[in-house]
Amino acid sequence: MKTAKDIIDFVGRDRACAAVGRAWNTVRMAVIHNQLPAQWYDVLEHLAGRPLPREPFTFIRRKDE
Numbered sequence: 001m002k003t004a005k006d007i008i009d010f011v012g013r014d015r016a017c018a019a020v021g022r023a024w025n026t027v028r029m030a031v032i033h034n035q036l037p038a039q040w041y042d043v044l045e046h047l048a049g050r051p052l053p054r055e056p057f058t059f060i061r062r063k064d065e
Contacts, residue, residue: 001048004031004056011047019043 001007008016008031017024020040030036036044038059045052 002053002055004034004036007036007044007048007052007056011044015047016044019047 001010008027011019013024013027017027020027020037020043034056036057038057041052041054041057041059
């Protein structure tokens with residue numbers, strides 16, 4: 001899993017929406033832009049049952065990265 005779409009497809013659209021408390025349109029827009037909110041990371045990682053890549057999430061990155 002490398003993209004936001006990969007993550008949402010893996011955990012399931014309906015499960016992801018329910019877990020993050022957002023409508024499908026909100027989740028879909030995040031997938032389209034490949035930028036999932038960082039606040040969703042723990043919830044989606046728990047649903048996936050495995051470590052997720054951090055790149056598709058909007059974590060603040062160090063300037064030297």
